[in-house]
Amino acid sequence: MNKKEEKTLQKFAAPLGLSVDGKNGVIYGEYEGYHVYLIQVNHNSYSFAVNFSLNKAGELPQQDEVKQIVKESKDIIDCVIQGYQVIYTLRGGMTVAKTVDKLGLSLQTISAFLHKLGYQDTCALCGTNESDVSLYTVEGSPAILCDDCFKKQQETISIQTREQRNVKEAILSGTVGAFLGSLIGAGAIILLGQLGYVAAISGIVMAICSIKGYELLGKKLSTKGIIIVSVIMLMMVYVGNRLDWSISVANYYTDVDIFYAFRILPDLIREGYLEGSQYYGNLAIVYLFSAIGAIPTIMSAIRERKQTQESYKM
Numbered sequence: 129m130n131k132k133e134e135k136t137l138q139k140f141a142a143p144l145g146l147s148v149d150g151k152n153g154v155i156y157g158e159y160e161g162y163h164v165y166l167i168q169v170n171h172n173s174y175s176f177a178v179n180f181s182l183n184k185a186g187e188l189p190q191q192d193e194v195k196q197i198v199k200e201s202k203d204i205i206d207c208v209i210q211g212y213q214v215i216y217t218l219r220g221g222m223t224v225a226k227t228v229d230k231l232g233l234s235l236q237t238i239s240a241f242l243h244k245l246g247y248q249d250t251c252a253l254c255g256t257n258e259s260d261v262s263l264y265t266v267e268g269s270p271a272i273l274c275d276d277c278f279k280k281q282q283e284t285i286s287i288q289t290r291e292q293r294n295v296k297e298a299i300l301s302g303t304v305g306a307f308l309g310s311l312i313g314a315g316a317i318i319l320l321g322q323l324g325y326v327a328a329i330s331g332i333v334m335a336i337c338s339i340k341g342y343e344l345l346g347k348k349l350s351t352k353g354i355i356i357v358s359v360i361m362l363m364m365v366y367v368g369n370r371l372d373w374s375i376s377v378a379n380y381y382t383d384v385d386i387f388y389a390f391r392i393l394p395d396l397i398r399e400g401y402l403e404g405s406q407y408y409g410n411l412a413i414v415y416l417f418s419a420i421g422a423i424p425t426i427m428s429a430i431r432e433r434k435q436t437q438e439s440y441k442m
């Protein structure tokens with residue numbers, strides 16, 4: 129989140145005696161004996177979801193009990209229960225100041241209500257009352273956990289990342305995957321071309337299917353993989369486009385079959401039977417849109433590769 133968004137959250141957090149975590153964009157802290165974190169639900173409005181982790185004499189929260197407050201207050205819109213986690217959605221105001229007032233009131237109402245029912249702060253995973261709970265961020269997501277559960281989570285994560293790192297790229301299978309994907313792309317070029325559409329969309333189909341095909345069978349997309357996929361795409365766009373035109377030629381001249389048309393296509397263009405500018409113009413458009421489809425897909429694959437979500441105590 130950027131500095132401006134963090135500052136806005138600060139305006140809500142400070143009057144409630146809570147803090148802001150700039151990395152994952154949540155408001156968090158202790159409120160009336162409960163560890164809570166608030167997530168802005170909708171960035172166009174000031175509504176928040178406040179997360180509690182609760183038990184009652186060691187038992188899981190009772191749905192009909194904790195939901196009761198939604199009926200009683202018009203600013204508490206919804207209540208969702210996931211194990212020990214209880215999440216209330218709070219209505220905001222039209223302005224920051226009004227929202228601050230509303231949030232304060234709602235939080236007061238909820239915490240008084242929960243205390244009256246006998247609910248205690250607990251770890252969202254094990255529901256313990258034996259050890260202290262704190263607010264953590266686990267792989268970029270906030271969580272109310274005990275020390276033991278956080279340590280266990282961290283161990284699991286580090287094993288998973290190690291396993292992911294050990295996954296070897298299967299270049300041959302990846303190449304097959306990219307080729308199969310590119311066949312779908314070529315099919316799209318031919319189909320849309322035959323239907324008389326400018327083949328822009330088929331370029332995007334080509335890019336996405338080739339890259340996903342590689343990732344699916346190759347398990348990983350390295351720089352080498354990106355180069356292989358790009359070469360396959362370049363070839364298959366050309367083949368797809370030329371086949372599309374060959375089919376049209378074969379349809380027009382009944383004594384010419386598709387494969388013969390494919391072979392003599394350059395001659396047909398040279399001799400003026402086909403409009404060269406149209407042929408190459410169409411090809412250029414498909415190449416352009418293949419690039420438009422490929423760049424964001426490749427970028428997100430690279431980003432995913434680099435991303436290591438952080439885990440820490442807030």
Ligand SMILES: [Zn+2]
Pocket residue numbers: 251252253254255256273274275276277278
């Ligand atoms: Zn625990």
